[in-house]
Amino acid sequence: MLSLEDLKALAHPADTKIVLFVLDGLGGLTRKGESQTELEAARTPNLDRLAGEGNLGLADPVAPGITPGSGPGHLGLFGYDPLQYRIGRGVLEAVGIDLEMTERDLAARGNFCSVDAHGLSTDRRAGRIPTEVCAQLTLLLEKIGIPGLEVIVRPVREHRFVVLFRGDGLEEGLSETDPQETGKPPLPVRAEVFAAKKAAGVANQFVSEARRVLSSEHPANMVLLRGFSKYPSLPKLTEIYGLRAAVIAVYPMYRGLAKLVGMQAVKTGDTVAEEITALESVYGRFDFFFVHVKKTDSAGEDGNFEKKVAVIEEADAQIPRLMSLKPDVLVVTGDHSTPAPFKAHSWHPVPVLLWSKWCRPDAAAKFSERECRFGGIGHIRAAELMPLIMAHAERLAKFGA
Amino acid sequence: MLSLEDLKALAHPADTKIVLFVLDGLGGLTRKGESQTELEAARTPNLDRLAGEGNLGLADPVAPGITPGSGPGHLGLFGYDPLQYRIGRGVLEAVGIDLEMTERDLAARGNFCSVDAHGLSTDRRAGRIPTEVCAQLTLLLEKIGIPGLEVIVRPVREHRFVVLFRGDGLEEGLSETDPQETGKPPLPVRAEVFAAKKAAGVANQFVSEARRVLSSEHPANMVLLRGFSKYPSLPKLTEIYGLRAAVIAVYPMYRGLAKLVGMQAVKTGDTVAEEITALESVYGRFDFFFVHVKKTDSAGEDGNFEKKVAVIEEADAQIPRLMSLKPDVLVVTGDHSTPAPFKAHSWHPVPVLLWSKWCRPDAAAKFSERECRFGGIGHIRAAELMPLIMAHAERLAKFGA
Numbered sequence: 001m002l003s004l005e006d007l008k009a010l011a012h013p014a015d016t017k018i019v020l021f022v023l024d025g026l027g028g029l030t031r032k033g034e035s036q037t038e039l040e041a042a043r044t045p046n047l048d049r050l051a052g053e054g055n056l057g058l059a060d061p062v063a064p065g066i067t068p069g070s071g072p073g074h075l076g077l078f079g080y081d082p083l084q085y086r087i088g089r090g091v092l093e094a095v096g097i098d099l100e101m102t103e104r105d106l107a108a109r110g111n112f113c114s115v116d117a118h119g120l121s122t123d124r125r126a127g128r129i130p131t132e133v134c135a136q137l138t139l140l141l142e143k144i145g146i147p148g149l150e151v152i153v154r155p156v157r158e159h160r161f162v163v164l165f166r167g168d169g170l171e172e173g174l175s176e177t178d179p180q181e182t183g184k185p186p187l188p189v190r191a192e193v194f195a196a197k198k199a200a201g202v203a204n205q206f207v208s209e210a211r212r213v214l215s216s217e218h219p220a221n222m223v224l225l226r227g228f229s230k231y232p233s234l235p236k237l238t239e240i241y242g243l244r245a246a247v248i249a250v251y252p253m254y255r256g257l258a259k260l261v262g263m264q265a266v267k268t269g270d271t272v273a274e275e276i277t278a279l280e281s282v283y284g285r286f287d288f289f290f291v292h293v294k295k296t297d298s299a300g301e302d303g304n305f306e307k308k309v310a311v312i313e314e315a316d317a318q319i320p321r322l323m324s325l326k327p328d329v330l331v332v333t334g335d336h337s338t339p340a341p342f343k344a345h346s347w348h349p350v351p352v353l354l355w356s357k358w359c360r361p362d363a364a365a366k367f368s369e370r371e372c373r374f375g376g377i378g379h380i381r382a383a384e385l386m387p388l389i390m391a392h393a394e395r396l397a398k399f400g401a
Numbered sequence: 402m403l404s405l406e407d408l409k410a411l412a413h414p415a416d417t418k419i420v421l422f423v424l425d426g427l428g429g430l431t432r433k434g435e436s437q438t439e440l441e442a443a444r445t446p447n448l449d450r451l452a453g454e455g456n457l458g459l460a461d462p463v464a465p466g467i468t469p470g471s472g473p474g475h476l477g478l479f480g481y482d483p484l485q486y487r488i489g490r491g492v493l494e495a496v497g498i499d500l501e502m503t504e505r506d507l508a509a510r511g512n513f514c515s516v517d518a519h520g521l522s523t524d525r526r527a528g529r530i531p532t533e534v535c536a537q538l539t540l541l542l543e544k545i546g547i548p549g550l551e552v553i554v555r556p557v558r559e560h561r562f563v564v565l566f567r568g569d570g571l572e573e574g575l576s577e578t579d580p581q582e583t584g585k586p587p588l589p590v591r592a593e594v595f596a597a598k599k600a601a602g603v604a605n606q607f608v609s610e611a612r613r614v615l616s617s618e619h620p621a622n623m624v625l626l627r628g629f630s631k632y633p634s635l636p637k638l639t640e641i642y643g644l645r646a647a648v649i650a651v652y653p654m655y656r657g658l659a660k661l662v663g664m665q666a667v668k669t670g671d672t673v674a675e676e677i678t679a680l681e682s683v684y685g686r687f688d689f690f691f692v693h694v695k696k697t698d699s700a701g702e703d704g705n706f707e708k709k710v711a712v713i714e715e716a717d718a719q720i721p722r723l724m725s726l727k728p729d730v731l732v733v734t735g736d737h738s739t740p741a742p743f744k745a746h747s748w749h750p751v752p753v754l755l756w757s758k759w760c761r762p763d764a765a766a767k768f769s770e771r772e773c774r775f776g777g778i779g780h781i782r783a784a785e786l787m788p789l790i791m792a793h794a795e796r797l798a799k800f801g802a
Contacts, residue, residue: 002464002484010467360430360438360740360749360770376750376770378780380465387466391748398746399463400473400483401490401628 001081004235007387007396011241016328016393018243018288019279022077023315024070024254025297025338027350027369031305038296038305038340039351040368042312046319047332047353047367054330054355056362057377058369059385060347061336067347073335074257078237078290079386087260088172088229093162095256099154101231106170106199109227110153110161111178112137112220119185119211119222124178126220128158137161137220144209146202159220165202171195174203176226186224203228236262237288241390244285248278249292258290272311276318283325297345300338308340329356329392331385332367352377352385356392402482408788408797409641417729417794419644419689420680423478424716425471425655426698426739428751428770432706439697439706439741440752441769443713447720448733448754448768455731455756457763458778459770460786461748462737468748474736475658479638479691480787488661489573489630494563496657500555502632507571507600510628511554511562512579513538513621520586520612520623525579526560527621535562538621545610547603560621566603572596575604577627587625604629637663638689642791645686649679650693659691673712677719684726701739709741730757730793732786733768753778753786757793 002010028037061068061076062083071092072082087095090107101107112134114123129137135155141163142153149167156162173193177186186207191200203225210223238245239262247258248266255265264286268278275291283289293315299308315332322330330353337348351372364371373379377388390396403411429438462469462477463484472493473483488496491508502508513535515524530538536556542564543554550568557563574594578587587608592601604626611624639646640663648659649667656666665687669679676692684690694716700709716733723731731754738749752773765772774780778789791797 002467006484358430358743358747360428361436362774363436363771374774376459376774377465378459378750378774384465387464388748389466391466391468396466396468396748398468398470400470400487401493 001381001384002387004079004240008240010396010399011390012395012397013242014393014395016287016395017283017325018329018389018393019322019327019331020077020288020290020389021315021322021330021332022290023293023296023312023332023334025300025336025345026334027337027339027346027348028300028308029339029341029348031341037369038308039312040366040370042309042316044312044316044367046316048365050319050330050332050355051353051362051364051367051371053361054353054359055377056364056367056372056375057352057354058349058372058379059333059352059382060349060379061382063381065347067345068336069345070253070335071257074254076382077333077335077385078261079383080234080261081383085232085234087232089227090162090229091231092253093156093160093227094164095260096253097154097156097162098252098256099162099164101164102166103231103233104166104168104170105231106165106172107229107231108163108203108225110163111224112159112161113222113224114219115185115222121179121182121184121186123219124182124224125159129220131155131157133220134159134161137214137217140213141210141223144206144213146205149202151206163206163225165199165206170199170202172199172228172230174200174228177207178224178226186222189225199228232260234261238262241395243288245288245290246282246286247290247292248275249290250275251292251294254292254294263290272314272318276321279322280325296334297338300340301343303340303343305340329354329389331389333385349379350382354388354392358392402782402785403788405480405636405641408480409636411797411800412642412791413796413798414643415794415796417688417796418684418726419730419790419794420723420728420732421478421689421691421790422716422723422731422733423691424694424697424713424733424735426701426737426746427735428738428740428747428749429701429709430740430742430749432742438770439709440713441767441771443710443717445713445717445768447717449766451720451731451756452754452763452765452768452772454762455754455760456778457765457768457773457776458753458755459750459773459780460734460753460783461750461780462783464782466748468746469737470746471654471736472658475655477783478734478736478786479662480784481635481662482784486633486635488633490628491563491630492632493654494557494561494628495565496661497654498555498557498563499653499657500553500563500565502565503567504632504634505567505569505571506632507566507573508630508632509564509604509626511564512625513560513562514587514623514625515620516586516623522580522583522585522587524620525583525625529559530621532556532558534621535560538615538618541614542611542624545607545614547606550603552607564607564626566600566607571600571603573600573629573631575601575629578608579625579627587623590626600629633661635662639663642796644689646689646691647683647687648691648693649676650691651676652693652695655693655695664691673715673719677722680723681726697735698739701741702744704741704744706741730755730790732790734786750780751783755789755793759793
């Protein structure tokens with residue numbers, strides 16, 4: 001695979017528009033005794049027509065057999081090898097609640113938990129306290145003063161929160177405090193690399209102060225921290241390819257991931273139709289549009305096959321509006337598979353549809369996992385898709401003379 | 402992928418013959434409203450019969466989405482990862498005019514240009530002077546004496562020439578002098594790496610002498626240099642596989658590329674039939690034959706769909722003569738795609754046909770991009786083809802015990 005530097009050297013500007021339409025968790029499975037996946041069962045006349053004119057393929061988000069989280073799943077689609085570019089859980093949580101980070105920040109994911117009089121963990125999730133209680137408690141935590149730095153604490157959901165330590169010299173490479181079982185005390189934070197010594201001291205000071213300020217609370221009278229991570233300094237998609245890029249996504253996590261690679265967030269309503277309306281409203285201002293549909297994944301996670309079929313059909317119904325914008329390249333794919341029969345993210349390769357006037361047509365009858373096996377794109381890594389998109393958008397120069 | 406050293410360790414001699422028949426720019430596209438590529442539209446009964454007996458596949462010359470120049474395209478076919486082995490433009494120009502290089506040479510591509518009395522560029526191509534004028538002027542340049550080294554200057558075409566600086570300690574890593582726009586003076590050559598300091602001095606001295614010796618010429622009164630590059634020290638194909646290898650190509654560029662990897666050039670006439678006659682004449686003296694047909698690419702570049710179809714049919718008509726030599730392995734493919742509708746090199750994967758008695762037959766009906774999607778070779782990188790060829794020629798030992 002070409003390095004991002006190689007690709008940057010080849011990239012040149014062009015007056016072309018690209019839409020990356022991601023149906024989260026698109027890849028599916030057949031139900032026992034049946035013969036069609038969610039995508040195959042869905043009636044998708046518009047996608048099927050594009051499959052006839054364009055190219056199909058299968059993409060492994062990370063590598064064969066590897067089930068990706070949302071972070072690696074999207075990094076792959078944005079052209080970054082998820083094995084080379086990693087995003088820590090603390091950062092992902094911060095990004096997931098639209099919390100702006102700076103390069104001086106060290107982020108961690110926190111859990112409120114319960115400890116007994118001896119400081120031994122009795123419930124690692126503090127009985128999953130309501131989100132409102134979590135919000136009240138984070139206000140207490142934010143009052144913790146650590147000299148020379150700023151502490152920012154925000155609720156996520158139930159017992160989960162994010163903490164940012166903002167200051168100089170806070171490096172990642174810290175062990176987590178979660179003892180992973182009840183009856184044990186939270187672990188002290190250890191610096192796993194020398195550069196993280198200062199950060200370890202700060203984190204331990206925060207945990208010890210947290211115990212003090214929460215001492216009269218119940219059941220959430222202590223915290224566990226993990227996923228300590230710095231804001232990643234990724235080369236920006238926008239700079240690599242010289243693109244103005246926008247993200248249209250209902251959930252903050254996906255907007256946050258896109259912002260990490262240089263995209264600008266566009267306001268949108270909740271439905272697929274409203275997302276396409278948002279796309280229409282900014283179409284003149286950007287070159288690259290990442291449009292994210294969440295509900296395919298949610299339906300898959302819920303094991304709701306029919307619901308996932310319905311969301312795919314809802315997305316298909318918007319294709320004519322999208323195509324009437326006359327994009328030069330349209331890609332429809334997922335960041336990973338979430339087969340309804342599996343009820344979770346999975347490792348199954350993801351169907352890919354790439355449409356442009358420069359496709360050597362596959363003449364496929366339908367956009368389906370089955371047809372994708374025979375497509376002209378072949379079976380690739382998700383990160384290989386972006387150069388293919390840029391080629392079809394006539395934005396890559398010849399390699400070598 | 403195995404390294405060339407790994408492959409060398411596996412290679413063993415055999416009494417088998419291999420023909421690599423390259424139709425330059427073979428991969429194509431359908432025209433708007435039509436359903437067949439150039440290869441699909443061509444009547445190729447002989448290739449179709451071989452497709453039935455052998456294996457088909459698709460090859461990406463460099464990586465998905467990457468459009469290769471002729472250098473990387475052929476290096477891939479010869480089994481070299483084009484990302485690892487790179488050939489500079491100066492060397493490619495030298496190779497393209499059959500100019501022999503040594504390992505002490507630093508090559509550069511030159512343009513004659515025009516400058517005004519202040520030394521500012523007024524025409525970066527000196528009005529595209531005729532090749533004969535270029536030839537006269539290179540004689541003047543060749544008289545430039547630089548102590549301790551030899552300067553070799555040869556015309557290419559119109560305003561373009563090649564210069565070789567032959568001497569010790571001339572390393573690559575130099576910036577180019579082309580200011581890229583008129584109204585600016587040619588740039589001085591800068592050493593981008595420490596080892597290139599001597600070479601930078603030499604290049605600057607040459608440019609300043611060139612200005613002097615050309616001062617009374619018009620319009621070509623100055624030179625621009627770029628693509629400074631050393632002769633690449635590639636491990637030789639012939640040594641890796643223990644082969645005697647020959648190149649049969651009408652254009653010097655392709656002979657030159659083949660000579661870089663150890664092949665010997667064989668004299669040939671201009672038509673495909675004459676190239677096969679050349680093949681017949683040396684068939685006993687070599688094990689590996691690279692036969693290059695240029696006109697598929699030229700027709701593609703010209704956007705001449707029918708002409709490209711005709712050249713493919715011309716090549717097909719020579720297959721019976723080629724097969725009557727009884728090669729053990731025959732491969733028919735391209736170094737990249739040059740779809741007539743695209744009128745340029747492109748990134749589209751290249752159809753591959755590999756025929757040997759050891760093929761597990763695909764039983765394909767036709768040699769076409771479509772059938773190649775379903776072939777037993779699958780969708781590979783071009784550089785992976787060479788081990789496959791050697792295997793079918795029974796020239797690779799078992800890997801591991």
